[in-house]
Amino acid sequence: MIRIRYRILGLGGKKMAKKATGRPKKTKTKFYGDKALPFELEREAITLRAELKNGVLEYFRSCDGKEQVHRVAIKDSGIRVHPVEPLHVPKMLTHYLMIQFETPILVEPGHSMEVFVTFPVEIAVLVTHPSTDEVLDVFSVARTKYALYGEPHDGVICRHWSSPVTAEPPQSNIIQQGTMSLTLKNETARWMKITKSIFNGYGMKLYFNDTDIAMKAVMRIIGKNLAETDFLTEPAESDMQLSTELFAVKKMSMQSRKYVMEGEL
Amino acid sequence: MLSRELFGTVTLYDLFLAVVILVGAFFGTKLLVTYMRRSIKDKVSKDHLQIIVKAMYYGIMIIALLTVLPLLGVQISGLLLAGGFAGIIIGFASQNIVSNLISGIFLMIERPIKIGDAVNIDGTMGIVNDIKIMSTIVRTYEGLFVRIPNIRVFTGTLTNFVSNIVRRFSYTIGIRYRDDAELAISVIKKLIENEPMALVNPAPMVFVSELGESSVNIQVHIWAPTTDWFALRNEMLWKIKKNLEANGIQIPFPQRVLWFEKPADSDQLEPGTKTIDKTDS
Numbered sequence: 217m218i219r220i221r222y223r224i225l226g227l228g229g230k231k232m233a234k235k236a237t238g239r240p241k242k243t244k245t246k247f248y249g250d251k252a253l254p255f256e257l258e259r260e261a262i263t264l265r266a267e268l269k270n271g272v273l274e275y276f277r278s279c280d281g282k283e284q285v286h287r288v289a290i291k292d293s294g295i296r297v298h299p300v301e302p303l304h305v306p307k308m309l310t311h312y313l314m315i316q317f318e319t320p321i322l323v324e325p326g327h328s329m330e331v332f333v334t335f336p337v338e339i340a341v342l343v344t345h346p347s348t349d350e351v352l353d354v355f356s357v358a359r360t361k362y363a364l365y366g367e368p369h370d371g372v373i374c375r376h377w378s379s380p381v382t383a384e385p386p387q388s389n390i391i392q393q394g395t396m397s398l399t400l401k402n403e404t405a406r407w408m409k410i411t412k413s414i415f416n417g418y419g420m421k422l423y424f425n426d427t428d429i430a431m432k433a434v435m436r437i438i439g440k441n442l443a444e445t446d447f448l449t450e451p452a453e454s455d456m457q458l459s460t461e462l463f464a465v466k467k468m469s470m471q472s473r474k475y476v477m478e479g480e481l
Numbered sequence: 482m483l484s485r486e487l488f489g490t491v492t493l494y495d496l497f498l499a500v501v502i503l504v505g506a507f508f509g510t511k512l513l514v515t516y517m518r519r520s521i522k523d524k525v526s527k528d529h530l531q532i533i534v535k536a537m538y539y540g541i542m543i544i545a546l547l548t549v550l551p552l553l554g555v556q557i558s559g560l561l562l563a564g565g566f567a568g569i570i571i572g573f574a575s576q577n578i579v580s581n582l583i584s585g586i587f588l589m590i591e592r593p594i595k596i597g598d599a600v601n602i603d604g605t606m607g608i609v610n611d612i613k614i615m616s617t618i619v620r621t622y623e624g625l626f627v628r629i630p631n632i633r634v635f636t637g638t639l640t641n642f643v644s645n646i647v648r649r650f651s652y653t654i655g656i657r658y659r660d661d662a663e664l665a666i667s668v669i670k671k672l673i674e675n676e677p678m679a680l681v682n683p684a685p686m687v688f689v690s691e692l693g694e695s696s697v698n699i700q701v702h703i704w705a706p707t708t709d710w711f712a713l714r715n716e717m718l719w720k721i722k723k724n725l726e727a728n729g730i731q732i733p734f735p736q737r738v739l740w741f742e743k744p745a746d747s748d749q750l751e752p753g754t755k756t757i758d759k760t761d762s
Contacts, residue, residue: 361677373706
């Protein structure tokens with residue numbers, strides 16, 4: 217069983233419109249970000265709606281024909297919609313993400329190259345508060361599957377995602393997936409064929425703007441069956457902002473942010 | 482007054498000091514154990530915590546005892562010699578107790594089971610509630626409290642259902658001979674594909690395993706996280722049945738084909754040419 221303690225990093229976003237009433241207005245431009253109450257968001261099969269009634273925030277989510285309602289008593293809080301690590305839905309089973317390459321990549325000895333892969337995203341709706349934020353809802357419209365990396369007795373379960381590997385950033389649908397810039401560093405003296413990459417959710421840094429969600433990661437290939445993956449804390453584009461981290465690590469925690477792949481690469 | 486000898490060379494001061502050390506060690510250990518429980522509760526699993534706490538408690542108490550014994554005029558070297566003889570006698574007299582004790586220590590070192598694991602110990606199935614120095618406590622699925630001596634846990638057959646993080650389950654699905662087995666396989670594969678907890682790796686397997694007496698048998702193997710194995714196994718079987726039927730594929734009843742050498746109505750039946758099918762397949 218994985219024990220995860222949520223810690224929401226405040227982003228110093230815009231102040232929410234407080235105690236707003238009246239009919240929700242439809243917003244179709246920006247899906248992610250801080251929302252002024254009341255609001256309604258529609259994108260493909262997703263509808264999010266929130267309104268304030270006598271100090272009670274009513275939040276409705278309709279996704280793929282399923283509906284959810286949450287009611288929260290608030291005074292100074294607002295709503296934030298952010299893309300988050302794809303590791304919470306349908307339940308928090310693991311904190312590892314496996315990106316399986318649709319076609320393997322062969323990397324020259326001593327060579328470093330940047331490729332682009334896609335990764336799934338989950339959508340978090342948070343109640344923001346000046347002191348601490350609270351997760352109201354996390355959902356996903358991306359395909360959810362899991363896979364074992366390693367052997368049943370000593371392996372790890374990973375969220376599985378299959379992605380094409382491209383030299384240019386692919387077009388992606390921001391409610392389902394983001395784009396990862398992955399730098400492959402072959403530090404061995406042999407040609408290496410890479411079929412997958414596994415990442416630790418505790419190190420994930422998602423950045424987003426109106427049109428894209430992006431992450432930057434590095435995979436150091438150290439040996440025939442040994443590689444280390446890590447994330448870079450920098451946005452792919454200058455106008456991107458850091459998304460809320462639900463898997464944030466405490467400063468004094470011993471929890472590693474990297475992942476060492478010790479099986480098939 | 483404190484230097485007055487009570488017995489042998491033991492003074493009242495020695496006795497007082499021994500009592501203070503023992504009482505201090507007892508309450509100090511209790512405090513330390515409580516503090517440890519609170520401070521590392523979130524960092525280690527429950528069974529690790531129990532082992533750490535027990536080791537700390539008994540370790541400190543043994544050290545305290547060994548400290549006070551010389552104060553009371555008991556020489557440890559002599560005690561060891563006497564203890565050696567006494568040990569042999571007690572060992573013979575309490576063989577089972579010692580066996581359980583030793584087994585308990587080895588169980589804590591080897592750790593084939595942990596508190597909270599689903600296990601089968603010599604036919605007793607349930608959840609491990611506690612691993613004590615002499616016995617292991619299991620709560621059966623019917624909610625019964627079962628105390629199993631550690632010697633049985635250590636030397637008997639022990640199955641830990643949750644030791645590995647993933648587990649496989651299998652079904653044998655029989656379909657009618659007239660049904661399309663390839664369609665049935667694709668329907669089952671699609672169901673597995675849409676189920677998040679059915680693992681991609683190890684890959685699921687769906688194949689025709691047998692041409693049975695009454696049906697074409699399709700074998701289905703699915704791997705799932707151990708935590709979700711039972712729920713998924715129960716859920717998938719019914720989904721497979723419903724989806725096969727929705728695609729016109731039926732699971733047949735057992736049937737037997739009878740050949741009559743001399744049919745009852747010779748006008749209608751030629752010997753050996755007509756079958757009587759007892760089912761709707």
